Amino acid sequence: xxxxxxxxxxxxxxxxxxxxxxxxxxxxxxxxxxxxxxxxxxxxxxxxxxxxxxxxxxxxxxxxxxxxxxxxxxxxxxxxxxxxxxxxxxxxxxxxxxxxxxxxxxxxxxxxxxxxxxxxxxxxxxxxxxxxxxxxxxxxxxxxxxxxxxxxxxxxxxxxxxxxxxxxxxxxxxxxxxxxxxxxxxxxxxxxxxxxxxxxxxxxxxxxxxxxxxxxxxxxxxxxxxxxxxxxxxxxxxxxxxxxxxxxxxxxxxxxxxxxxxxxxxxxxxxxxxxxxxxxxxxxxxxxx
Amino acid sequence: xxxxxxxxxxxxxxxxxxxxxxxxxxxxxxxxxxxxxxxxxxxxxxxxxxxxxxxxxxxxxxxxxxxxxxxxxxxxxxxxxxxxxxxxxxxxxxxxxxxxxxxxxxxxxxxxxxxxxxxxxxxxxxxxxxxxxxxxxxxxxxxxxxxxxxxxxxxxxxxxxxxxxxxxxxxxxxxxxxxxxxxxxxxxxxxxxxxxxxxxxxxxxxxxxxxxxxxxxxxxxxxxxxxxxxxxxxxx
Numbered sequence: 001x002x003x004x005x006x007x008x009x010x011x012x013x014x015x016x017x018x019x020x021x022x023x024x025x026x027x028x029x030x031x032x033x034x035x036x037x038x039x040x041x042x043x044x045x046x047x048x049x050x051x052x053x054x055x056x057x058x059x060x061x062x063x064x065x066x067x068x069x070x071x072x073x074x075x076x077x078x079x080x081x082x083x084x085x086x087x088x089x090x091x092x093x094x095x096x097x098x099x100x101x102x103x104x105x106x107x108x109x110x111x112x113x114x115x116x117x118x119x120x121x122x123x124x125x126x127x128x129x130x131x132x133x134x135x136x137x138x139x140x141x142x143x144x145x146x147x148x149x150x151x152x153x154x155x156x157x158x159x160x161x162x163x164x165x166x167x168x169x170x171x172x173x174x175x176x177x178x179x180x181x182x183x184x185x186x187x188x189x190x191x192x193x194x195x196x197x198x199x200x201x202x203x204x205x206x207x208x209x210x211x212x213x214x215x216x217x218x219x220x221x222x223x224x225x226x227x228x229x230x231x232x233x234x235x236x237x238x239x240x241x242x243x244x245x246x247x248x249x250x251x252x253x254x255x256x257x258x259x260x261x262x263x264x265x266x267x268x269x270x271x272x273x274x275x276x277x278x279x280x281x282x283x284x285x286x287x288x289x
Numbered sequence: 290x291x292x293x294x295x296x297x298x299x300x301x302x303x304x305x306x307x308x309x310x311x312x313x314x315x316x317x318x319x320x321x322x323x324x325x326x327x328x329x330x331x332x333x334x335x336x337x338x339x340x341x342x343x344x345x346x347x348x349x350x351x352x353x354x355x356x357x358x359x360x361x362x363x364x365x366x367x368x369x370x371x372x373x374x375x376x377x378x379x380x381x382x383x384x385x386x387x388x389x390x391x392x393x394x395x396x397x398x399x400x401x402x403x404x405x406x407x408x409x410x411x412x413x414x415x416x417x418x419x420x421x422x423x424x425x426x427x428x429x430x431x432x433x434x435x436x437x438x439x440x441x442x443x444x445x446x447x448x449x450x451x452x453x454x455x456x457x458x459x460x461x462x463x464x465x466x467x468x469x470x471x472x473x474x475x476x477x478x479x480x481x482x483x484x485x486x487x488x489x490x491x492x493x494x495x496x497x498x499x500x501x502x503x504x505x506x507x508x509x510x511x512x513x514x515x516x517x518x519x520x521x522x523x524x525x
Contacts, residue, residue, distance in 0.1 A: 050376075054521055071376070071377070071380075085374040086371050098297070
């Protein structure tokens with residue numbers, strides 16, 4: 001499998017800047033999380049990668065082959081998104097057939113099993129399903145399509161907790177059986193933290209983080225204790241946010257703690273999760289850089 | 290794989306166009322039969338009833354042509370959406386739709402001729418060819434218009450949809466006024482023997498209409514490709 005390279009991609013709608021000079025690479029056989037606040041440009045980026053829209057500047061290439069209008073390249077990408085791009089009366093079965101006709105080797109057996117698990121009839125029209133079941137039906141196609149890069153934009157939109165759990169389980173199963181790249185763009189960070197290996201965080205039209213989850217969380221510390229000691233300890237570190245309850249303060253640090261920094265007795269150092277880190281990074285900056 | 294994708298695009302066109310034609314045929318036959326039956330009930334004239342029924346094939350021929358033209362105006366963006374959803378490139382979509390357009394036009398032209406056979410004498414091969422080329426050019430023009438409109442959002446569709454015909458009418462009015470204003474010069478030109486002789490040579494040339502047609506056809510086909518290659522998901 002080839003590597004997907006995004007080089008200097010920008011997108012503007014009139015004067016509105018959505019993405020600016022974005023650079024990153026997606027490796028084959030890895031699960032990515034694409035995170036960003038509403039309007040950060042996640043869907044725009046996925047639409048550009050899959051050739052649905054053109055970038056204002058920049059290129060997307062799969063092993064040096066531009067994605068723009070290359071069947072060989074586009075045939076390796078599948079984007080499941082909120083928008084329904086099928087004609088009005090398209091049935092789920094027809095969606096399977098189209099995926100099979102375009103990508104080849106669609107896994108009908110597994111798709112039908114999954115449909116049953118979600119409680120969907122293959123003969124029903126997609127537009128006649130509820131929002132959650134429409135998402136489920138699209139996920140069934142996405143998990144069984146023969147594409148090396150599967151992009152899932154809001155894959156849990158409208159799904160209830162049971163169906164979300166089923167989806168996460170099936171995603172892992174599908175990945176284990178046939179490793180390929182999945183990119184999950186979602187706001188439910190807590191739920192995908194255990195699933196994704198690498199995250200891309202978009203904010204202010206730029207990619208502000210592009211790292212493995214483990215590497216990121218290794219730099220995410222909570223420093224809790226008396227306010228004056230905490231302030232003293234985190235001086236010079238990148239503090240994303242802080243909570244204070246009486247005299248007890250918790251600072252959320254996103255930095256490398258060096259061994260020479262002595263931890264005062266009353267101060268405790270711990271770790272926080274990806275969601276907290278995301279909020280800190282996208283809430284407008286740091287307190288103490 | 291490209292060939293398989295192109296076949297998918299083509300079969301989709303045939304499938305949906307076939308559905309549209311079947312619905313149209315159902316409506317027309319149903320409507321004409323009901324109207325004829327009502328006439329029979331009121332007039333009690335079986336001959337008039339049969340004559341009305343005999344008119345159904347020619348009505349069908351007209352409406353099937355209209356469906357064909359309308360199909361290629363309305364569907365480019367719909368086809369683009371499902372095609373790009375399934376990793377089909379714009380190039381393959383254009384090729385598939387162009388080939389489907391040609392084959393569908395040919396089949397519908399043959400169907401038209403069969404339906405019209407009862408009401409008109411058999412035509413010479415040259416007339417048949419000319420009629421086919423006229424229909425094909427009409428459909429390709431509709432395809433170019435449809436592809437062009439696919440690039441516009443709702444607001445611009447209204448602006449262009451109303452603006453362009455209005456501009457065309459204004460242009461025609463200006464041209465007529467210009468010709469009327471130049472009345473004496475045009476009369477002098479028409480009375481000029483050399484000019485008339487030159488024009489006669491040009492217009493009597495049997496190749497000229499085909500050359501003009503070819504230029505127009507190439508421009509329209511080029512426009513379908515140009516607009517097709519710029520199609521992208523709209524935000525409206």
